[in-house]
Amino acid sequence: MKVINQLAVVDAEKCRGCKTCERVCPVLAIKMENRKAVVDNERCRGCANCEQRCPDYAIKMVKLEQPVLVKVDVSAVDYALVEDLCRKAKFNPEQLICYCTATRAEEVAAAILQGARSPEEISFLTGVRTGCKVECIQPILRLLEAAGIKPEPPKGGWQWYGRTVTVWEIPEEVKKKYASRGFYFDEDIKILDRVANAPVQERSDS
Amino acid sequence: MRPPITPLAPRPSQYGIDPSLVKTRASDLPGMTSVMLRELFPDLPEVIFPCEEGVAAIRKATEESLENVDMSMIKPEHSVNILAAHHGFTLLGGEPYAEMLKTIKDVIEARTGCKSIRLRAGVGLRFRETEEYIKRYGLDQHFNGKAIGVAPVDQGIAIETEVGTLYGIKKIYDADWVVHAHNSDVREVHFHRQVDRAVKPFGMAYARIETRSTYHQNLGPRAANFTARAIFDSPFVQSKFAFASFLTVAPNGIINVDADNDLYALNDRITQSGLRYYGKIMTLFGEIDECIAVLDFPCPVVYVFAAGVIYANFAGANTDLYDLDTALPAYTWYTEAFYGKRGKPLLDEIPRVNPAIKMCVHNYAWTGYPSAFFSEHIPTVVVGQEQADHFNMDPQNLTYMKHAMVAEDLKAAMEFAYKVTGTNKAVIFDGAMGGINVSKPLAEFLLKKAPEVSKRVDEELLPKWLRQRGVIL
Ligand code: SF4
Numbered sequence: 190m191k192v193i194n195q196l197a198v199v200d201a202e203k204c205r206g207c208k209t210c211e212r213v214c215p216v217l218a219i220k221m222e223n224r225k226a227v228v229d230n231e232r233c234r235g236c237a238n239c240e241q242r243c244p245d246y247a248i249k250m251v252k253l254e255q256p257v258l259v260k261v262d263v264s265a266v267d268y269a270l271v272e273d274l275c276r277k278a279k280f281n282p283e284q285l286i287c288y289c290t291a292t293r294a295e296e297v298a299a300a301i302l303q304g305a306r307s308p309e310e311i312s313f314l315t316g317v318r319t320g321c322k323v324e325c326i327q328p329i330l331r332l333l334e335a336a337g338i339k340p341e342p343p344k345g346g347w348q349w350y351g352r353t354v355t356v357w358e359i360p361e362e363v364k365k366k367y368a369s370r371g372f373y374f375d376e377d378i379k380i381l382d383r384v385a386n387a388p389v390q391e392r393s394d395s
Numbered sequence: 396m397r398p399p400i401t402p403l404a405p406r407p408s409q410y411g412i413d414p415s416l417v418k419t420r421a422s423d424l425p426g427m428t429s430v431m432l433r434e435l436f437p438d439l440p441e442v443i444f445p446c447e448e449g450v451a452a453i454r455k456a457t458e459e460s461l462e463n464v465d466m467s468m469i470k471p472e473h474s475v476n477i478l479a480a481h482h483g484f485t486l487l488g489g490e491p492y493a494e495m496l497k498t499i500k501d502v503i504e505a506r507t508g509c510k511s512i513r514l515r516a517g518v519g520l521r522f523r524e525t526e527e528y529i530k531r532y533g534l535d536q537h538f539n540g541k542a543i544g545v546a547p548v549d550q551g552i553a554i555e556t557e558v559g560t561l562y563g564i565k566k567i568y569d570a571d572w573v574v575h576a577h578n579s580d581v582r583e584v585h586f587h588r589q590v591d592r593a594v595k596p597f598g599m600a601y602a603r604i605e606t607r608s609t610y611h612q613n614l615g616p617r618a619a620n621f622t623a624r625a626i627f628d629s630p631f632v633q634s635k636f637a638f639a640s641f642l643t644v645a646p647n648g649i650i651n652v653d654a655d656n657d658l659y660a661l662n663d664r665i666t667q668s669g670l671r672y673y674g675k676i677m678t679l680f681g682e683i684d685e686c687i688a689v690l691d692f693p694c695p696v697v698y699v700f701a702a703g704v705i706y707a708n709f710a711g712a713n714t715d716l717y718d719l720d721t722a723l724p725a726y727t728w729y730t731e732a733f734y735g736k737r738g739k740p741l742l743d744e745i746p747r748v749n750p751a752i753k754m755c756v757h758n759y760a761w762t763g764y765p766s767a768f769f770s771e772h773i774p775t776v777v778v779g780q781e782q783a784d785h786f787n788m789d790p791q792n793l794t795y796m797k798h799a800m801v802a803e804d805l806k807a808a809m810e811f812a813y814k815v816t817g818t819n820k821a822v823i824f825d826g827a828m829g830g831i832n833v834s835k836p837l838a839e840f841l842l843k844k845a846p847e848v849s850k851r852v853d854e855e856l857l858p859k860w861l862r863q864r865g866v867i868l
């Protein structure tokens with residue numbers, strides 16, 4: 190869930206058509222037209238990634254007069270399915286997976302159950318990955334994978350490259366090799382499992 | 396009682412309010428004093444900075460430490476990337492770190508004849524932060540225009556590791572050799588827990604979003620630290636790694652410069668000094684029974700410093716951040732993630748935020764780090780509507796002000812805080828060098844508690860902490 194209170198605006202005079210902004214936009218809201226960047230205002234989620242990476246400082250973030258709320262309605266899907274999907278990906282449904290927008294695993298799961306098929310669609314629908322743009326890509330990929338979906342990264346983009354290892358998948362020989370260096374793999378598996386399986390505090394469909 | 400120490404001036408930055416809006420510094424308020432850190436812990440080391448000589452002392456120490464480093468792998472026709480990170484520029488005004496970077500370049504050039512030496516400076520969550528520092532410290536000129544800031548959303552490169560593919564930033568590795576130029580300041584102990592601190596940037600400042608998300612979401616609060624080691628040990632990174640040069644830092648200043656071709660040997664040395672020196676301050680902070688925390692430093696909320704310790708660590712000082720038997724500190728992203736919809740942790744065993752912080756007065760701190768957890772769990776007063784507006788326009792802090800109040804000025808905020816909390820203890824996170832700015836009652840409290848804390852760390856805690864990390868003294 191996110192309240193969008195700003196939009197990216199391109200200064201066409203300054204834009205040199207390098208495509209950096211198009212490659213980093215987490216919701217694919219930027220397209221090149223006549224070698225200039227053009228923002229789709231309906232898609233922009235106000236994350237400022239483009240503004241922060243444009244090498245020519247051609248993008249400004251502009252405050253929206255009327256903020257827009259983006260949110261997936263969790264109660265529109267069977268909560269048992271939401272719970273199943275989250276726990277299969279080893280998340281508690283109430284676990285925060287995006288710290289900036291306070292989006293919980295259940296909302297991303299609900300987006301997937303309602304048809305979202307890629308991190309870009311999920312970000313567009315929930316606002317997740319439009320705050321810091323860094324920390325929440327793995328939970329999104331894990332939840333998609335748990336739903337049997339294998340998304341492809343946007344062609345030519347730098348949005349994301351792939352899912353990486355989780356603690357449950359660390360090979361035993363690696364754990365053994367570094368057992369005395371303070372990494373506590375098995376102990377962390379225990380706490381993450383306990384969190385994933387903890388009861389929810391408030392069901393979204395109740 | 397000593398007068399307060401003059402804190403670092405506010406800095407112009409896109410991540411903070413205009414310095415002219417910071418009308419009063421907390422250290423200028425009536426009733427504030429300072430305590431020197433060596434008064435608290437006389438065994439803190441001698442420092443080479445701050446000093447009268449200024450950054451010349453850093454240049455000298457860097458040159459001396461590099462004498463013991465093998466650079467024979469670097470040929471005149473090669474290219475070298477000196478890898479830096481934003482954090483170093485927040486230490487003691489930033490000049491010492493900038494000077495170390497300049498000196499490393501000069502020494503490599505003089506010793507190897509290599510001319511293609513570039514600076515690649517990574518960031519945290521403020522993607523243009525090191526761009527700002529590169530200009531401020533003249534690094535662009537010193538590196539002949541070959542100094543750039545790199546961000547985790549920039550083009551990536553796949554790195555094969557013993558736990559599968561992880562991703563680095565392509566521009567970090569686009570040279571024949573890389574030199575890891577960092578510091579030993581502990582900063583995010585809640586994340587790294589002083590495990591492989593020297594290696595961390597390979598999994599963070601030099602890494603793509605996939606890798607950083609692995610650290611913060613896939614591995615768990617302690618196993619996370621393996622991310623950096625996996626990348627650093629990869630054949631790809633090993634084929635490029637030349638050496639490391641670190642500012643070694645204690646809470647009271649810069650101890651020296653330590654350079655080595657063996658990063659793990661350097662890592663063991665800074666693990667010891669980090670646990671010993673910061674462990675004492677951190678443990679002493681855990682003793683504070685009640686106080687008002689005042690933020691007054693040009694850094695995001697979590698990173699403002701007092702006595703070399705950041706506010707995020709103070710928020711978790713009710714737990715022993717160094718004790719690896721404790722899975723979750725009271726603040727870390729895993730902990731934050733594990734609060735359910737009712738605003739309570741999902742498991743009873745998850746510790747709450749340090750109850751000693753009765754109120755936070757946010758006089759001056761930056762955006763660019765998700766900080767709503769703090770205002771949600773610690774009563775927070777933000778000084779000035781402009782600062783509140785600035786937070787409301789940060790995509791990472793859209794709800795920070797939902798939980799915080801706004802005061803017109805610092806004086807009003809502090810009067811309110813003293814009255815409502817009933818405590819007369821206040822600690823100022825303003826990066827004061829060599830000491831700590833506090834209210835008089837807190838100064839007395841800290842001076843009284845320090846000897847017992849020092850003894851406990853030396854005799855009980857330090858041996859345990861070292862054992863947990865496999866570091867033998
Ligand atoms: S990043 Fe900047 S210069 Fe490049 S295409 Fe986008 S707006 Fe234009």
Ligand code: SF4
Nearest residue numbers: 214233234236237239
């Ligand atoms: S969503 Fe972010 S990157 Fe995309 S156009 Fe909007 S501000 Fe720019």
